[in-house]
Amino acid sequence: MAEYLFDNRDTTSGRNFVLTSYLEWMYRSSNFVRFLEYFSTRTGFVADETGFRFPDLTEYDAEYYFTGVRVWVGTQKVTLAEVDFVGQVREACESYCNKHQDQASLVNTLLQKIQDNCRQLELTSKFEMLSRDASKADTSMTDEVIDKLFHDDLIDWGVVLLEVAGMQGIDEGLRPTLVKDFAYHELEEIAIHDPLLEVIVDLAKNSGYSSVDLCEKIEKVCQAKNIDMDKSRRKWLLALLDGMLLDIDSDSMYGLIKIAKFWAAWGWPPGSAALMRHDKKMSSQDYHSSVNYRQVIANHREWLETEIAACR
Template sequence: MRDEVFKIIVGHGLADWGVAYHGVAGVPGFSCRLSDQALNRFASETLTDLDIDDPLLVPIVEIATGANMDTREIEPILWKICQSLSTDLIHSMRVWRAGSLEAVISTLESDPIYGLSELSGFWSNWGWPYDSPDCMSFEGSGLSVNEYYSDSNFARVLKEHEAWLDSEISILRTLGVSR
């Protein structure tokens, strides 16, 4: 699943070394790390932007050509790249959150009980951040349990999530990537 989310991130043009780092170091809701193939592909694509005397050439080539690299080997290399580029790792984690939410929405159960539970699980994994969609707060919503889990409320919540996601991706694009 992590590779699928990484593809979404790449598709939005939001992948950077911080995103790659978090893909290996850990992202809420995922138990596995980004695959070697995804890392190799990303590193290979960035090689074309480097000069032959760039100090990051060697570590990026290591990642581009590495196979079956252990997390203990690759994480420090990614960290070094991020530090050298002054990568905003908070921004990179927001990118993962947006990509992960897009993946969740695309596979969401159509049943309101299961769909709302999946969305709640998603936000729970991310620690209920302050900037999550307002609709995810059951408390203070004024809705009964039956109203909360209704088709109409689920449709409203889904629409609010889609709007939130569009806005978040737009903000992340504006902030840019540190490739």
């Protein structure tokens, strides 16, 4: 049995309805994160540290979160079976609406969204495949990304440091020769009296240094060159995004999931949400259409071209 709570919580802005529950899906898969990604993309949830919020419910002066623990919709505590989630939620919502007629419209709207999206759950082998693809380290793709960093003249010592140290989206040590490759590249242009010459020659040799030692040496170079590490991170973001778009799923739903997952991993930086074209007035069917998907990809490619030029 899974416990679901229905409770109303007053806030300074008005009624606050929070939905959190263990769906039946939870009992069929151990990877809850995959479901959240899928569900948020399907419904237009906005993610934060506490859960997922429907932005289009603000017109009702309410919020509704899904975190996988329990349901809040009214004033009564209800215990539900782990099966027939929609049916049990409907019964509880109807019971609540009978006691709170003034809030019936909001609760019914919430319930309809729950029903619509539960019906859309496609827990198929393709969804399992998506999880496997997302969980494995894609060394070849990251290697291609590094090649692109060189090709687009985005490489700098900050970029190299982030690869050696490891960061979101970058597996440490995926190209052991990266430090040598870039050090040799730098030696082609460095002046003979440059105070960094000795350090860069040392990095070009890279004689069995640990990642910690390498980081210390590269950090000294970054400090001496006044490398903007935020800009270096952005270069990685751009290169990784470009690499992902080159290998994007042809299926609009799974492609949108992959793009949304990418931006979520990078904390949804300013401007990223607008690229997803998620208008609260747009139906789920229209949002996941191939036409909208192509436009989302086109938006990203246009944005990438502008951002890459700005980062050179």
